[in-house]
Amino acid sequence: MVRQAGRILSVLLLCCGLCATPAFAEDGYDLWLRYRPLAGPAQADAAAHARVIVAPGTSPTIAAAVAELERGFGGMTGRPLLRAALAEDGAIVLATPAQARGVGLGSASIADLGREGFWLLTTTANGKPVIAILANTDIGLLYGSFRLLELAEQGVSLAHLDVRSAPKLQLRVLDHWDNLDRSVERGYAGQSIWDWWTLPDYTGPRYTDYARANASIGINGAVLNNVNAVKESLTARYIAKTAALADVFRPYGIKVYLSARFSAPIELGGLKTADPLDPAVKAWWAAKADEIYRAIPDFGGFLVKANSEGQPGPQDYHRTHADGANVLAEAVRPHGGVVMYRAFVYSEHNAADRARQAYDDFKPLDGRFADNVIVQVKNGAIDFQPREPFHPLFGAMPKTPLMMEFQIAKEYLGQATHLAYLGPLFQETLESDTFAHGAGSTVARVLEGKVDRYRLTGMAGVANIGVDRDWSGSTFNQANWFAFGRFAWDPDGDAKTIGAEWAQMTFTPDPRFVTPVVAMMMASREAVVDYMTPLGLAHQMATGHHYGPGPWVSELARPEWNPTYYARADATGIGFDRTVSGSDAVGQYAPALAGRLADPNTTPERDLLWFHHVAWDRRMASGRTLWDELVAHYDRGVAQVDAMQRLWDALAPYVDAERFAKTRTFLGVQQREAMWWRDASIAWFQSRNQLPLPAGSPAPAHPLDYYRAIETPFAPGH
């Protein structure tokens, strides 16, 4: 029998060995929901607390939660979970307050957790040790189930859980800039995951996995099509396709939304106008909304980009953005829908500083939007730069709910290949103080409706998702999707904590890996700022595709399309004067802040050239001149990427071969391109100021003309 057992053991090991390669293939598809076997003690802990599932609910959402717990703990513990009707030793109990007693739990006071919150509690039921997941709704139970799995993946002991969590924002939405031909505007991870052509017939596993991933981080909405919308999205053919996706997403608490093309009443309805005050236009939108809701009873509503970058809008009819938003809001209101109306507007017919146009347009409309409209404002006043000061509209619209629009896709931050963890960017914006109602009026609190009482709250992230096997084009880009979800759940979150959670789940909880990799992540976005646009510079990217440096570009038709418009470098200085002597965009901020930003001496150096045109020889806090400081930042950015390369190489023992190699290759690309950015930018600015480089700082490898001649045809996402 010893021989027999030995033989079985051999087969066992062999079986696991043979299974290992495909079963544990680390191609990034599983994101942070990998559920790989835990290390010994953590596995024993999880196995003791996750033996049985008790879930009296029977909805598709509960079924999804149970399936996820089975999959997750099955993978992490190597043992299948059983189902039981009553709490027993090692049970995970999913219950609403109404169900709690029936499964042996006491009464629970969780009214404060609202519709989506949950409470994870290691407790006893019927005298047996259990983990209770309590929530007021099935969606809350699903969110709690995911959080429990995530804690286990992070190596947290389940022995003493007491986690109460509820989202601080209502709308937590991914905006997909996906076109119906499957191209993705500013997409760097392959085609759109929406295969519109085979919808509504075919809804393969990837759509469900998309929903799982989003539910795991609390995202509850998805705008499926590009804000630069085409009329076809609103046709019966495409409504049916959208409905098929809504059916897949519904159990996971995710509503679908559509970007609406403002001129659709003309293009689809055959009307002569899309004037939002025209009764026929109102009737057309109402009928269209009715048609959509017949197919999708829980349709979320519309996202609108109007009168911006060539899109049609209410101003075509001399109406306001409020008029434009309200006609759509009226159409979806009977069905409980909302309108997310983008404040990202600037006009080729407006000579004003682009940074101030959204405020100029929207501030006067405060209070004139319907009660189911929320205005969606980008984090900064230009366009998703590596760094921007927070948008002056935050805090300036007390009677109009505002939601945040972040870009998860790194359009201006190296796109697919550069490693740039955006958690610090999100956090920096969210913790910025608007001073709207005195100190402490942070952007986060504005969004949460705590500065002004907003009836709607939300955060949108422009998705970085495509058909690439790893969804986001690189493993580390997944961290930005994850961090967005966490910040949308809690805008007061901490980027470092979130990054650590992500790294633990995505790779390993081993602190020998997590500590250095999180340090690398936390420094990575600042490195991009340093090698691309330090000290408040912005929009120095090449034309159109925004890949690589183009600081010299000045010949485009509109001033604000040119990098030279933003940097304004000349023989004597650099920077955009947004004080009263310039565009006075500074005056759009609350007086307590505007006063500081009006003076270069009280403006944070990181934003200096955003707000001020200053002399090359200006003395900086470091004691260096502005020019020397600028060069030092470029050098620091390059050095940081060098350090990231070395650090990653040292982490090889902790990472599987495939993801290690891809990240390593991409860091090599980033290193080369950081140097390209540094050299091209310095060569250009030197051609303006004729100043020598500070001692020890190497000259650009090539003359300026070399960099100007570089072309990058077929850049993705454009």
Next chain:
Amino acid sequence: MVRQAGRILSVLLLCCGLCATPAFAEDGYDLWLRYRPLAGPAQADAAAHARVIVAPGTSPTIAAAVAELERGFGGMTGRPLLRAALAEDGAIVLATPAQARGVGLGSASIADLGREGFWLLTTTANGKPVIAILANTDIGLLYGSFRLLELAEQGVSLAHLDVRSAPKLQLRVLDHWDNLDRSVERGYAGQSIWDWWTLPDYTGPRYTDYARANASIGINGAVLNNVNAVKESLTARYIAKTAALADVFRPYGIKVYLSARFSAPIELGGLKTADPLDPAVKAWWAAKADEIYRAIPDFGGFLVKANSEGQPGPQDYHRTHADGANVLAEAVRPHGGVVMYRAFVYSEHNAADRARQAYDDFKPLDGRFADNVIVQVKNGAIDFQPREPFHPLFGAMPKTPLMMEFQIAKEYLGQATHLAYLGPLFQETLESDTFAHGAGSTVARVLEGKVDRYRLTGMAGVANIGVDRDWSGSTFNQANWFAFGRFAWDPDGDAKTIGAEWAQMTFTPDPRFVTPVVAMMMASREAVVDYMTPLGLAHQMATGHHYGPGPWVSELARPEWNPTYYARADATGIGFDRTVSGSDAVGQYAPALAGRLADPNTTPERDLLWFHHVAWDRRMASGRTLWDELVAHYDRGVAQVDAMQRLWDALAPYVDAERFAKTRTFLGVQQREAMWWRDASIAWFQSRNQLPLPAGSPAPAHPLDYYRAIETPFAPGH
């Protein structure tokens, strides 16, 4: 100890159970190289014959062969293979004749197998039972290794192998119509798998898996870019990217080729002309070839589409296609490269029947091409229709090597979703008799250089490969890739045998599955012919994207762009008169065949309307009128799809859930669209002939205008 063993067994079963889902995920990625555990007796047989690998060679190709054998037999037998230096019991021995003695094999006479053939033989070495894989080169050994694995996957006993096989064609090439922005012309399986943007830095596992799949079916070349080529493919930037792919493919015996843009000497070289006889143009191409070969020493050569559908070419300079081909051939000759020059030419300035233009252009050039040029001819004279008679150039160019161009992508056969196994299409063309040198001068023998002595031979297939997880958009589309490879290896192959091999490997060798599914596959292409273009009709597809019916389209600028040009239906009859009373395209065939095709009574009914315009009341072999026969074919096509649906549903017990569901969904789409094709076509032709439908044949579900109004925006591949 019994309890202990029992416990271990439980863990074993659990382990395998838990591994099962991900390890054996059947998402189609593994194609026919799934290597799943064999059923009991077959597993024992394989395990007995595949215990050890003996491979004295050390090249990357041998390493690839050994890795594949380890992976394959490891998966199929559940036991890892060991390595040994000398033959022992259960060894697989890979040896060239020079290596055979050293590993204990006798001398082998395999000179007849050439550079790429192999011999699989169950034999003895050093008195031990072994399987010998013998070949003259490492590539032959790799091909033999794949064939051995395939036989095992098909459930063939390895106890008495004696398989000698060598390819009958030299160039076995996939043509990728992939653009540098990753779109794929006529691609229905997602974006291009070439991620040009991250090349040459990143060469992920998918490129290797592509090479493995192709090597497994003997494909030895890949043209990476669209025949509608852009100049950038020939720049240093893209040559480096191509070289990175060549490095990945090299161990698998796959050469890379590029489509060359004829006007590149102007666009890249700054010359004033691309005249192929201009010395500066010759020098530019020679220098460009030198540059490419410095990066890719085994670069295959160029594919050229010239003076067709708007592409530049030698006729722009009043030169012939031979002149055009020869300038490129001269450039690559010193490096051993070839030029594949496409005969798919027709001109918007030529009023002649499109079907005869290629012959008219190329036949007079016979013998005027350089010795490293091969002219690539589509299977039929129009464009990859569901059925076309073989191209009249086959057999008509005795002094010019011709290679076949098939389309694996189903541009005109329902694209991604319709199930249409193309094996019968390939076979039908290849076994067609050209009568060039009397009866038996089949197209296959022409290609093999047996009708005329060709110094070069080959077959190209327009790839159906994209980033879709299952590579080809559907599981059954994979069969067309597989069948192409098999027919390129042996143009005298048998579609049914090939289909069975594919089904055995892709699903299961269980005959209860294989027999019915192969019957379904074998009937599937004829079903498409029946519901789209029966009795010799062609090009009745909607404009541009070629998806769905458009038989009424007649308003396009050029006659030959219109379906009405091809069907010529009027009140009295239908069909294209290609006899002497019409375009006399019939006269392009050898006299023995032309005589038969000139008379509708001796023309096969399946090609009747291709060659003849005949009356609606013409009496057919069935006794029905032509009109009734036509309707019967449409009905039969629809009925066949109904039967395919029923058959597939009955096969559920043999197929994993994911692939079963996707195929089932697609068959549903096909059923709906077959009806659409049938109804739209009948409604249109009835509007021409005003004839009643035969008894029992239902009227179209909608009036003609309904079908004419259908639009399919954003159709893929266009």
